[in-house]
Amino acid sequence: MDFTLEGVTVEAKRPDWEAKLSPGTVTVIRPDDYKGEQKDLPDLLKMVPGVHVREVNGKGQYTTVSVRGSTAAQVGVFVDGVLFNLGGDAAADISTIPVHNVERIEVYRGYIPARFGGTFMGGVINIVTKRPTKANVQASFGKSSFGGYKGSLQIDAPLGGGALMVGINRDQSEGDFKYKNFDNDRTYKERLQYYYKDLENTTNRINKQISYDVGFGMEEPSLGKVTSIDEMVTRCAPGGDIYEVFWKQNPDDYGGRDVMEHDWEFYYAKYADPNYKENLYKSDQYQLDKLESAERWRKANDYKNTDAIIKWQDDHWLAKATWKNIRRHLPHPIDNNYAPLWTVDQDWAVNMPYGKPNMYYFRNQELTAKELLLGRRDTVGNLEWGWSINYLKQDKDYYIDDWQNLEKVLEATNSLNTLSANSLWSKYDSRRLGAKIDGSYKAGDRHLIEFLVDASKEKMDIDGWRMHDFENSS
Structure with missing residues (x-):
């Protein structure tokens, strides 16, 4: 057949x-x-x-x-x-x-x-x-979820021995949405699985804290090694031996209070007793409410992309110029482990820009790129070849929203030097010039010889907040 x-x-x-x-x-x-x-x-x-x-x-x-x-x-x-x-x-x-x-x-x-x-x-x-071939006008518009839309316009027209294409595109989205990170009927013990993937390390943290407190006059406790999550929950809950050591024996000690109140592992363990919530600080009660509700609100997730192209082409020549501008927030969870904590994507975190680490919710990237391309291709017998030269300039700016006021607030609270250089803004400006000659030669019916000569030079300039005069930084 x-x-x-x-x-x-x-x-x-x-x-x-x-x-x-x-x-x-x-x-x-x-x-x-x-x-x-x-x-x-x-x-x-x-x-x-x-x-x-x-x-x-x-x-x-x-x-x-x-x-x-x-x-x-x-x-x-x-x-x-x-x-x-x-x-x-x-x-x-x-x-x-x-x-x-x-x-x-x-x-x-x-x-x-x-x-x-x-x-x-x-x-x-x-x-x-696209290579334009005839006069044409094309436009499109579309909407998407989370406040997004796309629009484009393309105009083609004959010019000289070839054709010209002009196009402009826009794509943007607000990106905000509410969601639940896990089912409400999931028990605290199941949620605990996220944080006890390595139980031995958790046990070592407890023993390390015990040794630290003993060094400050605390009575030596006789705590055995924790071997399971169920055991951890029981012993860290009110009435358990670990709870008694850290909380009742020295309730005002910062180390004990820190372990029992502000380490996430112990948050879950303490809440084995639902009545214990009444004894928490108001801020901790708020955190527990958010934990139990599992509500999330993704913010600082927007972007606006705009680009334009002008291209002329015939059977041999190609000339093209492009421009693009991209502005977008860079979402950043408050927890360095990117774990499913209640703090990730919460409204309070993204509405408090003048604090650390909340300020990282307000990080922006603005990218502007300009490109020029000129080239030609020819076929001579069994040889097909071409050459091109290109130039690209790309500027990347990273910055925190309203960073000037943030700088003043941090300076007034004597916490400015806790930030690394480049924390509030930085710039990376690249320029590249390139040229190449390439082609292929048919050597008989079964062989092909391909060749390429390519060269380019790229340079990047870097600048940033207090990059040159940073002193007394931690």
Whole structure:
């Protein structure tokens, strides 16, 4: 039986024989096939086998991609054949790349064509912007959850021997929402599982605190090793031997009070007695109420992305200029362990900017990038080749909302020097100039010779709050 399979175009304006002779696995996604679905680049890449997308803080936030188990740093991301990754970044943030003006997305797994160069062990993602062919106007608008919307406008028009494309896109979201972190009917003992994954370390903390208090004249207790969570709950609850040692024997000692009131492990243990809540401070009662309700409110999770592109292209030449501006808060839980504590994402934490660590809820990132690209491609007999030059300027600013007033408040409370340099704001400004020549030569019916000469120079300037004059810091 005979079968006819449809052809697969790897890249436009390249000879058919190059695609046939170039080995490897490539998946091509065309965003226009998903019109009306309001999919962004991470959504489209999630459909590709072997590709894993990680949206670190949710939609619109820092997003990385890995291929076949690689790290994100081992994946090269290209836009129109130009490397998107910067040397000053750990990985490419694909949330900043729009797809409204994209013709196709190529995902190479394993073998990588020589024209991409580099040592990308995981693979390469090449994003090819649209080539305008005729006069056209296209606009779209869509709404999404959490106060979000997307809008785009694209205008195509013939110009000279080619065509011009002008596009502008906007994507933003408030990102606030309420949720419950666990079921209300889950008992405190089940919640305790989160904090007792390593019971031996917890026991060592108790014994260490006991030894500390004994050194200050406290009577030597005869406490055996805690061997289970149930035992921990019983012995730390009112009436238990650990409770008696830390609370009744020396209730005003800071060390004992700290262990019994302000360590999360003991919070759960103490509340084995529901009547004990009446003896807590008002602030602790409020915390317990929040713990029992399991209510959360995700805030400081908004973003506003704006980008524009101007592109002219004919059969040989390509000239492109892009601009983008991204402003977003960087969500940060109050607990360094990112654990499911009641304090994470609470309204009181994100409405108290003049305190530490609450101020980290108000961290912002503003990214502004400008790019220029000029290139040409030709085919001469069995040789297909091209050259390009590109320039990229990217400015990343990180800052705390209203940091000037925060600085005054911290200075008035003599706590300014507890902060590290760069805590309130920092800047990372990168500039990269690059050029390359690449191509392929058909050597007979079964062989292909690919070549690439690529060079670039990148520089990053760094500045930050009190970076140069910081004194007396802890």
